[in-house]
Amino acid sequence: MYKKKGLLIVLSGPSGVGKGTVRKALFEEPNTNYEYSISMTTRSPREGEQDGIDYFFKSKEEFESLIDAGRLLEHAEYVGNYYGTPMQYVEEMIEAGRDVFLEIEVEGAKQVREKMPEGLFIFLAPPSLSELENRLIGRGTEDADVIATRVARAREELEMMHLYDYVVENDDVQNACDRIHAIVTAEHCKRERVEELYKQMLRGE
Numbered sequence: 096m097y098k099k100k101g102l103l104i105v106l107s108g109p110s111g112v113g114k115g116t117v118r119k120a121l122f123e124e125p126n127t128n129y130e131y132s133i134s135m136t137t138r139s140p141r142e143g144e145q146d147g148i149d150y151f152f153k154s155k156e157e158f159e160s161l162i163d164a165g166r167l168l169e170h171a172e173y174v175g176n177y178y179g180t181p182m183q184y185v186e187e188m189i190e191a192g193r194d195v196f197l198e199i200e201v202e203g204a205k206q207v208r209e210k211m212p213e214g215l216f217i218f219l220a221p222p223s224l225s226e227l228e229n230r231l232i233g234r235g236t237e238d239a240d241v242i243a244t245r246v247a248r249a250r251e252e253l254e255m256m257h258l259y260d261y262v263v264e265n266d267d268v269q270n271a272c273d274r275i276h277a278i279v280t281a282e283h284c285k286r287e288r289v290e291e292l293y294k295q296m297l298r299g300e
């Protein structure tokens with residue numbers, strides 16, 4: 096029996112912009128069809144982070160063997176660590192009709208665009224670079240030198256914004272959630288309408 100596939104939603108944007116915060120708030124909304132793809136990383140867990148919930152924490156050797164085995168949809172090196180998306184979970188959820196969110200940086204998003212161009216690519220942008228830096232400082236999870244490296248990387252990432260289907264400013268968590276939810280809903284409507292019109296044309300109607 097034909098089952099409608101889910102949407103792959105790539106939520107990208109610089110470290111500290113609020114991707115995790117906005118995604119968690121989105122997932123608390125009722126009547127959504129969202130799944131979250133837990134990434135793999137070689138970064139050490141932060142205080143309170145749990146393996147299998149925040150990330151799958153891997154050694155460098157484990158991560159490299161997953162790359163070699165072709166088990167990652169995408170992967171990137173970010174400020175001295177590997178990050179990547181396990182392929183199988185994403186494929187299974189999309190087949191099951193679920194909308195799957197990836198929360199990834201821009202190099203990984205480029206790879207996903209090549210492999211799955213039918214995805215929906217959303218860039219979460221900060222109100223300003225100084226606000227981004229304040230958020231990273233306020234989060235209190237990185238040392239000053241790592242924050243400086245992440246902010247420098249953010250400047251490069253912001254130059255890639257135009258490659259995305261949508262740019263959403265995270266000025267306020269609820270506003271950003273509402274915008275993303277509206278984009279996903281509109282995208283579904285568009286795709287369903289296009290599919291229906293193509294089917295009508297094929298039937299000669």
Ligand SMILES: Nc1ncnc2c1ncn2[C@@H]1O[C@H](COP(=O)(O)OP(=O)(O)OP(=O)(O)O)[C@@H](O)[C@H]1O
Nearest residue numbers: 110111112113114115116230233234265266267268
């Ligand atoms: N709209 C907002 N206004 C003010 N603070 C925010 C907003 N969104 C998120 N924050 C705060 O900014 C900090 C960074 O947020 P978060 O960890 O969600 O970012 P991230 O993009 O997921 O970072 P990373 O990519 O490093 O995982 C957190 O302390 C969070 O509470």
Ligand SMILES: Nc1nc2c(ncn2[C@@H]2O[C@H](COP(=O)(O)O)[C@@H](O)[C@H]2O)c(=O)[nH]1
Nearest residue numbers: 109110134171173178179180198199200203
């Ligand atoms: N390319 C990928 N990037 C990812 C993935 N999971 C997370 N990330 C991004 O890495 C940076 C740093 O994350 P942090 O948890 O150390 O702050 C941030 O931009 C994340 O969005 C992934 O699977 N692939």
